[in-house]
Amino acid sequence: MVIKPEDYYDAETFARLKTFSDQHDTPFMVLDSKTFTRQLDELIEAFPYAKTYYAIKANPMPELLRILRDRGCCFDVASRYELDKVMAEGVTGDRISYGNTIKKPKDIRYFYEKGVTLFATDSEADLRNIAKAAPGSRVFVRILTEGSETADWPLSRKFGCQTDMAMDLCLLARDLGLVPYGISFHVGSQQRDIGAWDSAIAKVKVIFERLKDEDGVNLRMINLGGGFPANYISRTNDLKTYAEEITRFLREDFGDEFPEIILEPGRSLVANAGLLVSEVVLISRKDRTSLHRWVFTDIGKFGGLIETMDESIKYPLFVEKKGETEEVVLAGPTCDSADILYENYKYELPLNLAMGDRLYWFSTGAYTTTYSAIEFNGFPPLKSFCI
Ligand SMILES: Cc1ncc(COP(=O)(O)O)c(C=O)c1O
Numbered sequence: 021m022v023i024k025p026e027d028y029y030d031a032e033t034f035a036r037l038k039t040f041s042d043q044h045d046t047p048f049m050v051l052d053s054k055t056f057t058r059q060l061d062e063l064i065e066a067f068p069y070a071k072t073y074y075a076i077k078a079n080p081m082p083e084l085l086r087i088l089r090d091r092g093c094c095f096d097v098a099s100r101y102e103l104d105k106v107m108a109e110g111v112t113g114d115r116i117s118y119g120n121t122i123k124k125p126k127d128i129r130y131f132y133e134k135g136v137t138l139f140a141t142d143s144e145a146d147l148r149n150i151a152k153a154a155p156g157s158r159v160f161v162r163i164l165t166e167g168s169e170t171a172d173w174p175l176s177r178k179f180g181c182q183t184d185m186a187m188d189l190c191l192l193a194r195d196l197g198l199v200p201y202g203i204s205f206h207v208g209s210q211q212r213d214i215g216a217w218d219s220a221i222a223k224v225k226v227i228f229e230r231l232k233d234e235d236g237v238n239l240r241m242i243n244l245g246g247g248f249p250a251n252y253i254s255r256t257n258d259l260k261t262y263a264e265e266i267t268r269f270l271r272e273d274f275g276d277e278f279p280e281i282i283l284e285p286g287r288s289l290v291a292n293a294g295l296l297v298s299e300v301v302l303i304s305r306k307d308r309t310s311l312h313r314w315v316f317t318d319i320g321k322f323g324g325l326i327e328t329m330d331e332s333i334k335y336p337l338f339v340e341k342k343g344e345t346e347e348v349v350l351a352g353p354t355c356d357s358a359d360i361l362y363e364n365y366k367y368e369l370p371l372n373l374a375m376g377d378r379l380y381w382f383s384t385g386a387y388t389t390t391y392s393a394i395e396f397n398g399f400p401p402l403k404s405f406c407i
Contacts, residue, residue, distance in 0.1 A: 066259055300378075
């Protein structure tokens with residue numbers, strides 16, 4: 021499959037990224053803030069009734085945090101370190117949720133002292149810690165959902181609890197003096213099946229109704245998580261279609277009076293705004309008659325492309341050379357044999373590709389810089405720039 025820049029960036033954007041790239045040594049990731057802003061505006065327009073809590077784990081560049089801050093967005097924060105980053109940009113605690121269900125009591129306290137009063141939970145022990153360290157706060161309970169087979173980067177069993185337990189936790193929250201505020205879920209990152217939200221919202225409706233009818237508890241918020249699409253090799257519906265369908269699911273279950281709706285997008289906002297540039301270090305064949313070459317490049321799993329694990333995320337890969345192509349195995353530069361990017365899914369690259377040529381990895385603005393190792397084999401973390 022031949023990748024064309026025009027399928028991923030408009031001509032002006034690609035020219036801007038390319039001009040910048042030509043002046044820097046590889047490997048690095050450059051992020052186009054204009055594209056990020058446009059995608060944010062599109063999301064806000066597609067979900068006019070929802071509040072956006074940006075999942076800062078996807079990419080915490082200060083330039084992006086400032087754009088979000090100025091657009092009035094909120095932030096889904098997973099650790100005290102992310103909290104410090106967001107607050108350093110002047111964001112106040114009332115615009116932040118502590119979205120990680122796994123946290124230490126002293127970190128809960130740290131958030132509370134900074135003015136954060138919205139916490140995710142999915143277990144009794146964590147809920148009791150929140151009640152002690154952040155008394156009176158609002159909590160939302162994360163439920164397990166289906167959809168891991170249709171998500172490119174599933175979040176599966178690690179987070180969330182079953183419906184019955186979610187209801188028990190809401191009641192316990194009330195008894196502990198907290199505010200049982202809502203229910204959250206995440207249908208899996210890069211979720212291709214929009215129907216995954218349908219079944220999750222239906223579960224939420226049951227919880228809302230049963231808690232109200234049986235216990236007089238009125239939940240107020242649904243957190244629809246992330247999972248919205250970025251533009252990789254395997255195509256998805258566009259964001260507008262996701263929004264239309266999800267709005268329809270909400271209307272079917274909740275009528276015209278929606279509870280407060282929260283979104284926690286990461287990938288869909290920032291992936292397409294990024295371009296990662298690497299260089300071919302070595303091209304080899306394992307024997308004289310081998311039908312494919314190995315192409316080793318100066319970025320690998322440990323340099324920021326960890327989402328190639330199990331070949332889950334297939335980044336569009338562009339090279340400037342044209343001509344006859346051949347299937348290749350793509351691998352990173354480190355001394356770990358796990359550092360093979362794609363072996364089963366065969367990328368095709370031109371036969372005249374040579375050492376020193378550049379590889380342009382499209383849609384790499386999300387989950388690259390943050391995953392980059394700090395020193396494996398002495399390689400420094402992935403450089404990044406924002407233009
Ligand atoms: C709690 C939570 N919210 C939101 C996100 C962002 O999801 P996505 O990048 O699919 O938009 C994640 C991703 O891991 C998450 O764990």
